Amino acid sequence: MTTTHDEPVLVSDDNGVRTITLNRPSARNAVDLAMATAIEDALTELDERRDLMVAVLAANGPTFCAGMDLKAFLRGERPVTERRGFAGIAQEPPRKPIIAAVDGPAVAGGFEIVLACDMIVASEKAFFALPEVKRGLVAAGGGLLRLPGRLPYHLAMELALTGKQISADDASRYGLINQLVAPGAAVAAARELAAEVAACGPLAVAATKRILQDSPGWPADEAFERQSEFTNPVRSSADAAEGARAFTEKRAPVWTGS
Template sequence: MSTPEVLVEHDDGLVIITINRTDQKNAVNRAVSYGVCEAIDEMDRNPALRAGILTGAGGTFCSGMDLKAFLRGEVTRVEGRGILGIARTPPKKPLIAAVEGWCLAGGFESMLVCDLVVTARNAMFGIPEVKRGLAAAAGGLMRLPRLIPQRIAMEMALTGDLYPADKLAPYGLFNAVVDPGEALAEAIKLARRVIANAPLSVAASKRVIVEQRDWPLDRMFELQEPITAPVLASKDAREGAAAFAERRPAAWRGE
């Protein structure tokens, strides 16, 4: 459900979640965190919804925690789940970030939670918490070194400096870099490519890729088995094979 701070649109299996505090550069207050969290939870529990896009209105993705709200004592994160409700509990279904403009602090950390990222080439990124006596404790200090070289992550964390998309793109932080104003449209195209596939297969593939980083090499196939075996035994697996043999589009049922 949309609120003034968070706009939610359902479009043929896709959820588009837009942070809408343009006068505050889409800074995160309590209403934003809980609004995004509710939309993400609805995506995960509704089988008709297959993937989500997180973006920001007014040419800005998200400038991070609302420091004025913080000074007022407002809790800007979801209890037990972190900023936007995804920092500690990422969604089970694919989530794509569509980034324009500023993507800073908690906004940057929320982008890191996303499975795929499309960014405008003029977007600016950073974890400037050290410049405000804070720390990037919403996952930035832990997720970033897993996604880019540790020394680059260390530089970003210790300097708090801002970095343009073209500086970070060579490290593989983004799936696509597009012209300004085109991030959402490109993210929708990417989401459609994901949604076209079997939902059980997508869910299992995401889960294995996320969880395998902590698996010991001698147990990785053992740990993968209970996740992928139900997919191979599903009705959709037979449908996929039949559709291929009959040269027709598959009709996925999520079963």
């Protein structure tokens, strides 16, 4: 995928890591339909390409994302794609892991984008909020569905019912984010984390993410049977044999995704 710097989203690929950068800094990276469509396209290609293992979602400018572009909304535009929903990610995140690199405010739909990611690296100047109730709206981009599983229930309820902000420092204390870093360091730290993921077996990574996501809804007496649907194909794959062979030969594995 090629991009130019005047596009709503910039995309670059390096050693199996795709970096997707929100690129409307003058609008605080508010999401319009063009941005949502571009995010969806970048994620769909991420899932389809064997040479890509993981994505980092970053943003240009001092604000990670201010949510939905209200000016576009008043023009009758909704930043929702048919497949992936709000911002091209909220309803159907990618099958492959995605890491949010947050170096500024992520509020409303911006926080919901972050919550749709699998891991979060945030700088000390970041904060998060779902202020929709203050505007007479409901956070319908996945925030209310995901937040209670990421924070203690009563804290999630307080944030959602009052629209209060939670700082990156407090988010770190409650386990909402993976790494708290200095201002300006979020993208680099997220790429380092992504490189660790990209070094692992692609089939194993995809299956592991799927199990972690889906298993909370499985009946206890079916959990191991359902898990085996994902693990058995990986165990019999060429990559599994390569991983064992590389370990015994004390070398880095060469994955083929098969």
